[in-house]
Amino acid sequence: MSLQEMVFLSVSPAALDGSSVTPGLKASDMLTSALAERTLESTPTRGPDSPFRPSGAHCKVSTKSQHREPGGRPEWLGHAPGPGRDQQHDRVPDGAREAEAEEEEEEEEEQEEEDGGPEGDGLPRRRGLRRRRVTQARWDRVRLRRIEANTRERNRMHGLNYALDALRRAVPCPSRTQKLSKIETLRLARNYIWALSEVLSAGKRPDLLAFVQTLCRGLSQPTASLVAGCLQLSARPSGPEPRLEAAFPGRATFDTVYTPYRFRHDAGTGPCASGGHEGGSGVSSAEGGGRPFPAYSAFCGLAATYQPLYERASPECSSPTCDGGALSPPLHYHGIFSLKHEGPSQPEGHSDPDGTRCHFGACRCAAASGCAALRRCAAADAHVPYDVQLREQFLTAQDQLNIVQDQFYTAFQQ
DNA sequence: TAGGCCATCTGGTCCT
């Protein structure tokens, strides 16, 4: 396989299908063009005046409205569009040129040593700008390494985004029309963990507004509104943080908050945002026909059975609004969560006695629970996403408590 | 049209 073929195969699928590159110009063509256009200029590649100076804070450019040089793109490649989204233009790195130039300079110096000077006339050598000759093989190697590194970096970021998507599905804002941004997803997830941790710490149903306010701390106004919308609340800006009011003042219960993201067992689609007034555990709510979030109702019940295992952090440090503060949520319940870093000594993928691969106890819980979708998932794929694993354990407890609850109601009616 | 968000490229740094 030639270098150009490797280059062509190493670019993204978008480039492979030709949808994101210059029409009629494949990556291999661009590389060929770049090779052909390569000139032998001796533009300094370092220093404050160099257009190829390394990136860093000192060279950070300002807003887009200001003029920007085209992306550190080597001049010899021309001023084609930079490496924007879906543009897989494989630019020749500055470092490659520099490394090549250095090597070439060394070769040249060696040659001059032999000749006694640049002109070979025996006179003292003059140092300065010289034309540089680039070795094709060397340049290709550097170029190939750069392309491979780009591919790895791209895949790494894709994995990061994949994990972020999983986090988006786990947080209580499953909007299908407006995707949470990365930073807002992280903030909301942090708040969500914090809010649930506080519920566990309290061991009882917390105040609705306090819960939602915790969810929306530090979020932008649009995101807070989105979260409030998902929770059927209305968010209004008041002061530094959005103030949330219940859209249903007479129903300031957890029916309002937790029904929207009730986990749909049969579909296995994660938090459910479809109206939020669907079937639940059997406890009816006052208005809107909604039922309490079954998982959460059991969650609260389960939480009540656990005594807080530690003291809460100081209030000033407990707020998730301080990004630099102590952000570990007040959570340390091994009965519910089995965190990876403190998990069992069994290695990942360990086969438990019942023959299923156990990951953080998820499969064992799934096997004992009524969550068929998750059980299938756990049995089919050992690499169940961590959020699913947590949710599964969560639902296992929920299912068990629901059974007890149903038995209780049955006995009570009799 | 400015600004936010994103994908990508890139070079530096650290680790194995």
Next chain:
DNA sequence: AGGACCAGATGGCCTA
């Protein structure tokens, strides 16, 4: 040496 990780830089897309 090579890969992972990180942060800067850049252009594209989208929205208010």
